[in-house]
Amino acid sequence: MKDQPTIKWGIIGLGAIAHLFAKELQLVKGAELVAVASRSKDNAIAFAANYHCKKTYDSYEDIMNDTTIDILYIATPHDSHAELSIKALEKNKHVLCEKPIALDYKDAEKMIAASRKHNKFFMEAFWTRFNPSFRAAFAKIKKGEIGEIRYINADFAFCANDKEKNRLFDLKLGGGSLMDIGVYPLFLAYTILGVPDSILAKSNFHSSGVDSQTAMILNYKDAQAVLYSGISHTSDMIATISGTEGQINLNKTWHMAESFTMIKKEKETNYDLPTNGMGYTYEIEECHQCLRNNAIESQLWSHQNSLELIQLVDKVKNQIGLDFSI
Structure with missing residues:
Protein backbone atom coordinates (compact mmCIF):
# COMPACT_ATOMS: atom_id res chain seq x y z
CA MET A 1 0.00 0.00 0.00
CA THR A 128 -10.80 12.80 25.43
CA ARG A 129 -13.29 11.02 23.14
CA PHE A 130 -10.37 9.48 21.24
CA ASN A 131 -8.22 8.61 24.27
CA PRO A 132 -7.49 4.83 24.31
CA SER A 133 -8.45 4.44 27.99
CA PHE A 134 -11.72 6.26 27.50
CA ARG A 135 -12.58 4.27 24.37
CA ALA A 136 -11.78 0.95 26.04
CA ALA A 137 -13.74 1.82 29.19
CA PHE A 138 -16.65 3.12 27.12
CA ALA A 139 -16.69 -0.14 25.11
CA LYS A 140 -16.97 -2.16 28.31
CA ILE A 141 -19.80 0.06 29.53
CA LYS A 142 -21.66 -0.30 26.21
CA LYS A 143 -21.27 -4.09 26.39
CA GLY A 144 -22.94 -4.04 29.80
CA GLU A 145 -19.92 -5.33 31.71
CA ILE A 146 -20.82 -3.26 34.77
CA GLY A 147 -24.57 -3.54 34.25
CA GLU A 148 -26.97 -0.62 33.94
CA ILE A 149 -25.32 2.72 34.71
CA ARG A 150 -26.86 4.39 37.75
CA TYR A 151 -24.30 7.00 38.83
CA ILE A 152 -21.45 9.08 37.40
CA ASN A 153 -19.17 11.30 39.44
CA ALA A 154 -16.54 13.50 37.79
CA ASP A 155 -14.70 16.67 38.69
CA PHE A 156 -12.11 18.87 37.00
CA ALA A 157 -10.38 21.57 39.01
CA PHE A 158 -7.09 23.41 39.23
CA CYS A 159 -5.83 26.56 40.89
CA ALA A 160 -5.53 29.36 38.33
CA ASN A 161 -3.63 32.59 38.88
CA ASP A 162 -5.97 35.58 38.74
CA LYS A 163 -3.29 38.15 39.55
CA GLU A 164 -2.03 38.47 35.99
CA LYS A 165 -3.87 38.96 32.72
CA ASN A 166 -5.50 35.57 32.31
CA ARG A 167 -8.23 34.69 29.83
CA LEU A 168 -9.81 32.38 32.42
CA PHE A 169 -10.93 35.43 34.39
CA ASP A 170 -12.03 37.48 31.37
CA LEU A 171 -15.80 37.42 30.89
CA LYS A 172 -15.57 38.84 27.36
CA LEU A 173 -13.35 35.92 26.29
CA GLY A 174 -15.76 33.32 27.68
CA GLY A 175 -13.67 32.67 30.78
CA GLY A 176 -14.58 30.73 33.90
CA SER A 177 -14.61 27.13 35.00
CA LEU A 178 -17.72 25.96 33.15
CA MET A 179 -16.63 26.81 29.61
CA ASP A 180 -12.99 25.89 30.04
CA ILE A 181 -13.13 22.68 32.06
CA GLY A 182 -16.73 22.07 33.20
CA VAL A 183 -17.44 20.89 29.68
CA TYR A 184 -15.31 17.79 30.38
CA PRO A 185 -17.49 16.31 33.15
CA LEU A 186 -20.57 17.26 31.11
CA PHE A 187 -19.04 15.48 28.12
CA LEU A 188 -18.45 12.34 30.20
CA ALA A 189 -22.02 12.13 31.49
CA TYR A 190 -23.48 12.96 28.07
CA THR A 191 -21.36 10.39 26.22
CA ILE A 192 -22.34 7.59 28.60
CA LEU A 193 -25.91 8.49 29.55
CA GLY A 194 -27.04 10.87 26.81
CA VAL A 195 -29.18 13.98 27.26
CA PRO A 196 -30.56 14.24 30.82
CA ASP A 197 -34.18 14.85 31.74
CA SER A 198 -33.21 17.81 33.92
CA ILE A 199 -30.19 19.72 35.22
CA LEU A 200 -29.62 21.45 38.54
CA ALA A 201 -26.62 23.80 38.72
CA LYS A 202 -25.14 26.26 41.18
CA SER A 203 -22.02 28.44 41.02
CA ASN A 204 -19.76 30.75 42.95
CA PHE A 205 -18.34 33.70 41.04
CA HIS A 206 -15.06 35.55 40.78
CA SER A 207 -15.07 39.34 41.05
CA SER A 208 -14.54 39.52 37.27
CA GLY A 209 -17.95 37.91 36.68
CA VAL A 210 -16.81 34.45 35.59
CA ASP A 211 -17.77 31.33 37.52
CA SER A 212 -14.98 30.12 39.77
CA GLN A 213 -16.87 27.01 40.92
CA THR A 214 -19.80 25.20 39.33
CA ALA A 215 -21.61 22.13 40.66
CA MET A 216 -24.05 20.24 38.45
CA ILE A 217 -26.51 17.39 38.95
CA LEU A 218 -27.82 15.72 35.80
CA ASN A 219 -30.97 13.70 36.41
CA TYR A 220 -31.98 10.76 34.20
CA LYS A 221 -34.87 8.32 34.50
CA ASP A 222 -32.78 5.76 36.35
CA ALA A 223 -29.47 7.51 36.93
CA GLN A 224 -27.76 10.65 38.15
CA ALA A 225 -24.47 12.37 37.36
CA VAL A 226 -22.83 14.62 39.95
CA LEU A 227 -20.31 16.89 38.24
CA TYR A 228 -18.04 19.76 39.25
CA SER A 229 -15.56 22.28 37.87
CA GLY A 230 -13.38 24.84 39.63
CA ILE A 231 -10.48 27.19 38.96
CA SER A 232 -9.74 28.21 42.56
CA HIS A 233 -8.32 24.92 43.91
CA THR A 234 -7.23 21.42 42.94
CA SER A 235 -9.22 18.15 43.03
CA ASP A 236 -8.65 14.39 42.74
CA MET A 237 -9.74 14.31 39.10
CA ILE A 238 -10.81 10.66 39.13
CA ALA A 239 -14.05 9.85 37.31
CA THR A 240 -16.32 7.09 38.59
CA ILE A 241 -18.95 5.29 36.53
CA SER A 242 -21.10 3.00 38.69
CA GLY A 243 -23.45 0.31 37.42
CA THR A 244 -25.69 -2.37 38.85
CA GLU A 245 -22.93 -4.99 38.47
CA GLY A 246 -19.71 -3.05 38.99
CA GLN A 247 -17.78 0.17 38.71
CA ILE A 248 -15.19 1.73 36.41
CA ASN A 249 -12.78 4.41 37.56
CA LEU A 250 -11.00 6.51 34.97
CA ASN A 251 -7.78 7.02 36.86
CA LYS A 252 -6.12 10.37 37.55
CA THR A 253 -6.07 12.60 35.51
CA TRP A 254 -9.30 11.15 34.10
CA HIS A 255 -9.78 13.27 30.96
CA MET A 256 -6.34 12.19 29.74
CA ALA A 257 -6.00 8.92 31.67
CA GLU A 258 -3.59 6.21 30.59
CA SER A 259 -5.38 3.58 32.64
CA PHE A 260 -8.70 2.66 34.17
CA THR A 261 -9.83 0.29 36.91
CA MET A 262 -12.84 -2.01 36.78
CA ILE A 263 -14.28 -3.31 40.04
CA LYS A 264 -16.64 -6.31 39.97
CA LYS A 265 -17.55 -8.55 42.88
CA GLU A 266 -14.83 -6.89 44.97
CA LYS A 267 -12.18 -7.79 42.39
CA GLU A 268 -10.16 -4.91 40.92
CA THR A 269 -8.67 -5.15 37.43
CA ASN A 270 -6.42 -2.40 36.12
CA TYR A 271 -6.14 -1.73 32.39
CA ASP A 272 -3.03 0.17 31.28
CA LEU A 273 -3.25 1.95 27.94
CA PRO A 274 -0.32 4.39 27.61
CA THR A 275 -0.88 7.23 25.17
CA ASN A 276 1.29 8.34 22.31
CA GLY A 277 2.39 11.75 23.58
CA MET A 278 -0.19 13.51 25.72
CA GLY A 279 -3.04 12.10 23.68
CA SER A 298 -16.48 12.22 12.86
CA GLN A 299 -18.68 9.32 13.85
CA LEU A 300 -17.03 9.27 17.29
CA TRP A 301 -17.64 12.96 17.99
CA SER A 302 -20.24 14.12 15.51
CA HIS A 303 -21.83 17.47 14.74
CA GLN A 304 -24.90 16.32 16.64
CA ASN A 305 -22.78 15.40 19.66
CA SER A 306 -21.32 18.90 19.76
CA LEU A 307 -24.75 20.50 19.37
CA GLU A 308 -26.30 18.42 22.15
CA LEU A 309 -23.39 19.10 24.50
CA ILE A 310 -23.50 22.87 23.99
CA GLN A 311 -27.24 22.74 24.65
CA LEU A 312 -26.45 21.25 28.06
CA VAL A 313 -23.86 23.96 28.65
CA ASP A 314 -26.46 26.60 27.75
CA LYS A 315 -28.88 25.14 30.28
CA VAL A 316 -26.23 25.34 33.00
CA LYS A 317 -25.34 28.91 32.00
CA ASN A 318 -28.98 29.95 32.22
CA GLN A 319 -29.38 28.39 35.65
CA ILE A 320 -26.31 30.01 37.15
CA GLY A 321 -26.88 33.36 35.45
CA LEU A 322 -23.67 33.37 33.41
CA ASP A 323 -23.97 35.90 30.57
CA PHE A 324 -21.05 36.55 28.20
CA SER A 325 -22.90 39.31 26.33
CA ILE A 326 -22.61 41.79 29.23
Missing part, protein backbone atom coordinates in the same frame (compact mmCIF):
# COMPACT_ATOMS: atom_id res chain seq x y z
CA LYS A 2 1.28 3.44 -0.92
CA ASP A 3 1.83 6.01 1.81
CA GLN A 4 -1.08 8.42 2.14
CA PRO A 5 -0.45 12.04 1.06
CA THR A 6 0.72 14.33 3.84
CA ILE A 7 -2.05 16.37 5.45
CA LYS A 8 -0.95 19.96 5.91
CA TRP A 9 -2.01 21.86 9.00
CA GLY A 10 -2.22 25.50 9.96
CA ILE A 11 -2.75 26.82 13.48
CA ILE A 12 -4.63 29.99 14.41
CA GLY A 13 -3.99 31.33 17.91
CA LEU A 14 -0.63 30.48 19.43
CA GLY A 15 -1.20 30.17 23.17
CA ALA A 16 -0.32 27.33 25.52
CA ILE A 17 -2.69 24.77 24.05
CA ALA A 18 -1.39 25.45 20.53
CA HIS A 19 2.13 24.63 21.73
CA LEU A 20 0.91 21.29 23.08
CA PHE A 21 -0.93 20.56 19.85
CA ALA A 22 2.07 21.44 17.67
CA LYS A 23 4.27 19.05 19.67
CA GLU A 24 1.73 16.28 19.18
CA LEU A 25 1.50 16.93 15.43
CA GLN A 26 5.17 15.98 15.20
CA LEU A 27 4.30 12.50 16.50
CA VAL A 28 1.67 11.76 13.86
CA LYS A 29 2.73 10.13 10.61
CA GLY A 30 1.47 12.04 7.60
CA ALA A 31 0.96 15.34 9.44
CA GLU A 32 2.89 18.52 8.66
CA LEU A 33 2.58 21.95 10.24
CA VAL A 34 3.00 24.35 7.32
CA ALA A 35 1.77 27.71 8.69
CA VAL A 36 0.84 29.48 11.92
CA ALA A 37 -0.94 32.74 12.62
CA SER A 38 -0.90 35.15 15.54
CA ARG A 39 -1.88 38.79 15.81
CA SER A 40 1.74 39.28 16.90
CA LYS A 41 4.25 38.68 14.10
CA ASP A 42 7.06 38.15 16.62
CA ASN A 43 4.99 35.54 18.44
CA ALA A 44 4.26 33.74 15.17
CA ILE A 45 7.94 33.71 14.19
CA ALA A 46 9.05 32.37 17.58
CA PHE A 47 6.33 29.70 17.58
CA ALA A 48 7.17 28.56 14.03
CA ALA A 49 10.86 28.27 14.86
CA ASN A 50 10.06 25.85 17.70
CA TYR A 51 8.19 23.45 15.41
CA HIS A 52 10.09 23.71 12.11
CA CYS A 53 7.21 25.54 10.47
CA LYS A 54 8.11 27.54 7.38
CA LYS A 55 5.31 30.10 7.13
CA THR A 56 4.03 32.68 9.57
CA TYR A 57 1.17 35.17 9.43
CA ASP A 58 0.13 38.10 11.59
CA SER A 59 -3.33 38.01 10.00
CA TYR A 60 -5.94 35.30 10.49
CA GLU A 61 -7.43 36.22 7.11
CA ASP A 62 -4.10 35.63 5.37
CA ILE A 63 -3.58 32.13 6.77
CA MET A 64 -7.10 31.23 5.66
CA ASN A 65 -6.15 32.28 2.12
CA ASP A 66 -3.09 30.00 2.09
CA THR A 67 -3.98 27.35 -0.49
CA THR A 68 -1.32 24.91 0.73
CA ILE A 69 -3.21 24.29 3.99
CA ASP A 70 -5.65 21.38 4.21
CA ILE A 71 -6.97 21.88 7.74
CA LEU A 72 -6.85 24.66 10.32
CA TYR A 73 -6.67 24.10 14.06
CA ILE A 74 -8.35 27.03 15.80
CA ALA A 75 -6.91 27.55 19.28
CA THR A 76 -8.02 31.10 20.04
CA PRO A 77 -10.09 32.09 23.12
CA HIS A 78 -13.65 30.75 23.22
CA ASP A 79 -15.37 33.96 22.08
CA SER A 80 -13.80 33.81 18.60
CA HIS A 81 -14.35 30.12 17.83
CA ALA A 82 -17.55 30.63 15.87
CA GLU A 83 -16.42 33.59 13.77
CA LEU A 84 -13.06 32.09 12.82
CA SER A 85 -14.41 28.59 12.14
CA ILE A 86 -17.12 29.90 9.84
CA LYS A 87 -14.66 32.11 7.94
CA ALA A 88 -12.23 29.21 7.54
CA LEU A 89 -14.96 26.90 6.25
CA GLU A 90 -16.05 29.59 3.79
CA LYS A 91 -12.42 29.69 2.59
CA ASN A 92 -12.69 25.94 1.86
CA LYS A 93 -10.57 24.87 4.79
CA HIS A 94 -11.31 21.88 6.98
CA VAL A 95 -11.48 22.87 10.65
CA LEU A 96 -10.62 21.38 14.01
CA CYS A 97 -11.89 23.89 16.57
CA GLU A 98 -10.80 23.86 20.19
CA LYS A 99 -13.50 23.15 22.73
CA PRO A 100 -15.96 24.41 23.71
CA ILE A 101 -17.32 24.64 20.19
CA ALA A 102 -18.78 28.11 20.86
CA LEU A 103 -20.22 30.29 23.61
CA ASP A 104 -23.78 29.19 22.85
CA TYR A 105 -25.94 26.84 20.83
CA LYS A 106 -26.93 29.43 18.19
CA ASP A 107 -23.31 30.02 17.20
CA ALA A 108 -22.58 26.29 17.19
CA GLU A 109 -25.54 25.73 14.87
CA LYS A 110 -24.11 28.29 12.43
CA MET A 111 -20.72 26.56 12.49
CA ILE A 112 -22.25 23.18 11.68
CA ALA A 113 -24.38 24.74 8.94
CA ALA A 114 -21.23 26.24 7.37
CA SER A 115 -19.51 22.85 7.40
CA ARG A 116 -22.46 21.27 5.61
CA LYS A 117 -22.92 24.12 3.17
CA HIS A 118 -19.29 24.11 2.06
CA ASN A 119 -18.87 20.33 2.37
CA LYS A 120 -15.84 20.70 4.62
CA PHE A 121 -14.84 18.64 7.63
CA PHE A 122 -15.50 20.26 11.00
CA MET A 123 -14.93 18.83 14.46
CA GLU A 124 -14.85 20.17 17.98
CA ALA A 125 -11.53 19.18 19.55
CA PHE A 126 -12.85 16.94 22.31
CA TRP A 127 -9.67 14.91 22.44
CA TYR A 280 -3.84 14.81 21.14
CA THR A 281 -2.38 12.44 18.55
CA TYR A 282 -5.60 10.40 18.49
CA GLU A 283 -7.88 13.30 17.59
CA ILE A 284 -5.37 14.32 14.91
CA GLU A 285 -5.47 10.80 13.48
CA GLU A 286 -9.28 10.91 13.55
CA CYS A 287 -9.19 14.14 11.54
CA HIS A 288 -6.86 12.52 9.00
CA GLN A 289 -9.09 9.49 8.62
CA CYS A 290 -12.16 11.66 8.09
CA LEU A 291 -10.40 13.84 5.50
CA ARG A 292 -9.15 10.79 3.60
CA ASN A 293 -12.68 9.36 3.60
CA ASN A 294 -14.18 12.68 2.44
CA ALA A 295 -16.26 12.82 5.62
CA ILE A 296 -17.35 16.20 6.97
CA GLU A 297 -17.79 14.90 10.53
